[in-house]
Amino acid sequence: MIPMHEVPGNAVPGPAAIETTELTKRYGKVTALSNCTVSVPEGRICALIGPNGAGKTTLLRLLAGLSRPTAGQVTVNGTTPRQDPAFLADIGYLAQEIPLYRRLSAEDHVRAGAHLNPRWDAESVRERLTALKIPLDRAVGKLSGGQRAQVALALILAKRPRLLLLDEPVAALDPLARRNFLGLLADGVAAGGLTVVLSSHLVADLERVCDHLIMLASSRVQLCGDIEDLLAEHQLLIGPSKDTTAIERSQRVVQVTRTPRQTTLLVRLNGPVADPAFQASDVSLEELVLAYMGQQSMGQDALPALTHLSTVGEEK
């Protein structure tokens, strides 16, 4: 079974597995990440969400120490990412491209890992791949994309890291395999000593296992925090189609959707909503994410599919 939000939302957060301050990464003139300040307490499964090109991979690579910040600080497991066996042993990073040696077999990778890591659970990989009916002795390049992803995920878990950074790890997996893998992650975190950051576009999947959220858009952090807290801070207000300036003055409006009959506001609460004409209801993670993404996309050319029914309010 997949545990649902096991970490109580309002518990005092433990020591941070990840802490960044004003983290900025520029490649030439292109700013990939701008003033990113986030923190993820230990023992969380953190969803990293954002439109394509929002800076998710950049953030993960900075956390893994594969690239260096242009400005700002990163702290991972209490230290700055650095080229040090002890630091590297605690990090499991899986890039989107699923880097494996195509001509080597899964078994070769398992043995390589045993030579390259102080902690290495070779048996777990063999068991897992055997259970998934993935041949251990075939060249990895001859496996299907999903099987390759399974091999890479099994290898990254065999390293027994304290922090797992996974860049769209489930994109290549079928729905059942995806659910199984996310369950495995949740079990790993429940067993203790593991924090996971996981980027994906599949909000439904993330909603099932994640208890923390970092949302990036246009290289900036839009949201960061416990999912329960974030959901509690936001509300959908549905009311008559009338002037909403009063609400906009007291609440931070993320998104406004107007139809001839009614107006729907997604707001970040600053206090109780006084207007009795509006009915408040809870937001789902998907609504929240889409609202923030929609707000972003209006900045550039709005995608018609996202906005054909909605007018998006200005952020105050």
Added chain:
Amino acid sequence: MTWLVWRQHRVQVYLGAALLAAFAILIVITGMQVGNQYHAAQAACAAGHGCRQLGGLFLGSHAVGFLIISTLGAPALVGLFVGAPMVAAEAEAGTTQFAWMQSVTRKRWLTVKIGWMLLAAAIWGGVISALVTWWEGPNNAVQLDAFDPGRFDIMGVVPVAYSLFAVALGIAAGALLRRVLPAIAVTLAGFIAVRASVAVWLRPHYLSAVTVFYKVTAGFTPPGSYWQIAQGVLGPNGQQLAQPNSTNYVDGVSASYLPASCTQVSRGAFTPPPSCTGALSHFQAFLTYQPADRYWTFQGIESGIFLVLAAALIAVTAVTLLRRDA
């Protein structure tokens, strides 16, 4: 780390070892024939009358001789097929992101990989050079040309230095370009350019050459396998004469500078008349050359240059990979 390097490159190692073994078998078998030919010729010469040297004798078959000369390119191979892909192939396939996220620092990854590559290159260059040097022993004794450009380059210790340079160049090109084919192209072009430049412009000047002036009638040949750099004839006023451009010359002096009595000599086998020898005595010849006993000094200097270049390229690689984002 060594396990991974071995697992990644064992096919290359097998292939390289097979090539070396085939080459060694061919060279040893034909080399023994060359040795027998040489000893037979020496014995025949000793038995004959007035045979002072075996000059002009070619030992061995032309096919093997061609293979021997083609080992000029052997160091480049290791740069192209071992050096260039080392970083570039991994960067292209993204596998650096696998290797660098194990509990091994990039520095260690690089050190171990480069160490084994350099060792492989040294063995490759060393084995080929040792075989070629041994095979060419009798020929060198006969032709006295071991110091000549093109032959100096395939014997002794320089092939080892060239191989180390080639592999370092390949690694650096791969680290900078991160693509295999461009890295191979740059390695090939760079290797040829540097080798040719050093051989043509630097090598003649490692030690200042010796110039000897002598009477054209006396003639002069330095001992052993000297390297001739320049040669010419000076006229009665000390001016340098153009090289004779016809067959019509005596002792290297064009017949146009000499009395008619010499011209007749040049066409026959008679002793030159006094009027001709008298005229010839006003001409002086010079030979600029590197003496044979500098051979190993030159091998050492040339090897040193390529080792320094290899070290610099490895430093470039290290700076590129350790300083830059992965």
